[in-house]
Amino acid sequence: xxxxxxxxxxxxxxxxxxxxxxxxxxxxxxxxxxxxxxxxxxxxxxxxxxxxxxxxxxxxxxxxxxxxxxxxxxxxxxxxxxxxxxxxxxxxxxxxxxxxxxxxxxxxxxxxxxxxxxxxxxxxxxxxxxxxxxxxxxxxxxxxxxxxxxxxxxxxxxxxxxxxxxxxxxxxxxxxxxxxxxxxxxxxxxxxxxxxxxxxxxxxxxxxxxxxxxxxxxxxxxxxxxxxxxxxxxxxxxxxxxxxxxxxxxxxxxxxxxxxxxxxxxxxxxxxxxxxxxxxxxxxxxxxxxxxxxxxxxxxxxxxxxxxxxxxxxxxxxxxxxxxxxxxxxxxxxxxxx
Ligand code: KG4
Ligand code: ZN
Numbered sequence: 198x199x200x201x202x203x204x205x206x207x208x209x210x211x212x213x214x215x216x217x218x219x220x221x222x223x224x225x226x227x228x229x230x231x232x233x234x235x236x237x238x239x240x241x242x243x244x245x246x247x248x249x250x251x252x253x254x255x256x257x258x259x260x261x262x263x264x265x266x267x268x269x270x271x272x273x274x275x276x277x278x279x280x281x282x283x284x285x286x287x288x289x290x291x292x293x294x295x296x297x298x299x300x301x302x303x304x305x306x307x308x309x310x311x312x313x314x315x316x317x318x319x320x321x322x323x324x325x326x327x328x329x330x331x332x333x334x335x336x337x338x339x340x341x342x343x344x345x346x347x348x349x350x351x352x353x354x355x356x357x358x359x360x361x362x363x364x365x366x367x368x369x370x371x372x373x374x375x376x377x378x379x380x381x382x383x384x385x386x387x388x389x390x391x392x393x394x395x396x397x398x399x400x401x402x403x404x405x406x407x408x409x410x411x412x413x414x415x416x417x418x419x420x421x422x423x424x425x426x427x428x429x430x431x432x433x434x435x436x437x438x439x440x441x442x443x444x445x446x447x448x449x450x451x452x453x454x455x456x457x458x459x460x461x462x463x464x465x466x467x468x469x470x471x472x473x474x475x476x477x478x479x480x481x482x483x484x485x486x487x488x489x490x491x492x493x494x495x496x497x498x499x500x501x502x503x504x505x506x507x508x509x510x511x512x513x514x515x516x517x518x519x520x521x522x523x524x525x526x527x528x529x530x531x532x533x534x535x
Contacts (some may be wrong), residue, residue, distance in 0.1 A: 199274045203516060206264065206278050206300070207509030209259070210293030211285025211313045211337065213219035213244045215256040216505035219268035219275075223513025226323060228267030229499075229506040232256045239379050243364075243369065248289035255455050257296050264505070272304055279512030282522070283532030284312035284340065290528035298524050309512040310522035312532055314343055315353060316470050317469040319495035319511035320504075328494060331463045335454045338470035338503075339365035339380075344408045344453060346461050346535065350514040354458060357408025364446055365472045373410045375435050383437045385476055392440030397422065397433060399445050408457050410449055415442070447478045451485055458491055465492045474498035 198204065201220040209216040219227040234252050238244045265271065280297035280358060283290055288510045294310075299350040301308035303464060332357075334345040343363045344357035362370065365382055372381025399418050419442055427431045450472075458466050479495060486493035500507060517523075 198276055199270060200308075203276045204268075204270060204274055205309070205511065205512050205516065206275050207501055207505035207507070207512060208261070208278070208280040208293045208297050208315075208497060209309075209316070209508045210253045210257065210289050211281045211283070212289060212503060213238055213249050214503040215253050215260050215266035216481070216503060217257070217261040218509050220265055220323070220506055220509035221269055223319075223322060223510050226506045227270065228264045228315035229504055230260050230264045230267060231504050232260050233320060233359065235380060238493070242379050246286045246288055249286060250292055251437070253289055253292040257292060261296070271324070272300070275304065275306055277307045277309050277512065278517075279309040279311050279508050281313045281316065281508055282526065283529035284358045285313055285530060287528055287530040289290030290530065294526070294528050295483045301320040302524055303400070307516065307521040308524060308526070309515050309520070310526050311508045311511050311515070312534060314338075314341055314345075314505040314534055318345065318347070318353075318467060318528070320324065320469050320507040321494045322502040323506055323510050324399050324496040325494050325501055328467070331461070331515065332465040332467050333454065333457045333461055333463050334467040334469060335450060335473075336470040337364045337450060338439055338467070339369065340361060341470065342410050342450070344457050346457070346463070351479050351518065353535055356461070357453060359407050361413035362411075362416060364410070364412055364450060365470070367416050367446060367470065370416050375418055375438060377435070377439070382472055386477065388439035389477065390434050391444045392438070394433065394437075394440040396437035396443035397440050397441040401404040401438070401448070403444070408453050410453055412446065412449070413431070413451075415445055427464045443475070443477055447475070447481050450478065451481055455485060455489060455491070458489075459461035465494060468495045469501060470500045474501040488533075
């Protein structure tokens with residue numbers, strides 16, 4: 198506690214970012230340090246789990262040091278240590294959890310185990326002065342495409358998910374196929390800016406009644422259409438493929454998210470996760486929200502991708518209700534939301 202405020206150290210190592218942050222009262226970011234491994238994994242075209250955990254081991258302590266220094270606090274000022282318990286890469290999660298447990302044990306502080314997808318949602322609590330329940334949240338990341346209905350801090354229900362690839366995963370796979378590099382989302386977004394989304398027609402959304410999504414068929418359609426065009430000697434611009442693919446993914450996400458908002462009769466829609474950094478997605482959702490009278494909340498792009506400030510923010514509400522983890526808690530690569 199410092200100046201009457203609850204200070205939480207957040208730690209995030211679920212995938213390929215080693216991150217630590219200090220957040221006051223679940224709202225004010227005092228520091229937010231992210232050490233990205235993108236350059237290391239780029240040469241493999243994707244995250245290599247074994248390499249990721251080794252890099253977390255090497256980077257986590259210096260990253261925590263930087264976060265404390267950046268916040269101008271010492272370990273003794275902290276009220277709790279929060280860490281991502283899952284879902285994510287098991288070896289990577291274990292590194293964060295081990296360090297968080299050691300700190301909590303030595304400092305005699307409560308340990309707070311945070312769900313990674315919930316943490317993404319809480320990026321919005323950092324970015325906006327007021328977030329009112331109930332809301333629907335769409336978390337679109339490299340591993341998840343989750344639609345969540347939340348009525349309170351302790352009641353988050355998963356109402357839809359991807360049946361196959363996550364949206365970010367589809368971006369990454371299509372980018373790799375097109376030779377655009379890793380991570381695929383930003384690479385496709387850059388190419389799409391010079392593309393015509395109607396020049397490379399892809400199958401449109403096949404709407405089913407539920408809130409689940411599917412991107413694997415779309416990815417296959419891109420590959421099939423591309424090969425077909427090559428065989429026929431048609432000239433296809435990568436920019437057009439990127440624009441068409443991006444537009445179709447966003448259309449699918451938009452349909453499902455707004456259908457959920459209507460079905461659950463909520464006034465507010467939250468977006469979160471790495472794919473929510475996509476400029477086209479942000480614009481489309483903003484336009485649609487305005488047309489439908491829905492309040493749309495989005496974190497700034499730096500809080501969309503993996504970071505530890507969102508972990509500390511989510512942990513604050515667990516802190517308030519005394520939801521602490523024992524030091525025996527284990528990492529869970531497939532941790533369910535509720
Ligand atoms: O949330 P996140 O940082 O990590 C996970 O929890 O997975 O999301 C990473 C995903 C990657 O698939 C990446 O390609 C995608 O988010 N992404 C984007 C953009 N920036 C990151 N996808 C589309 N457009 C972007 N600008
Ligand atoms: Zn994430």
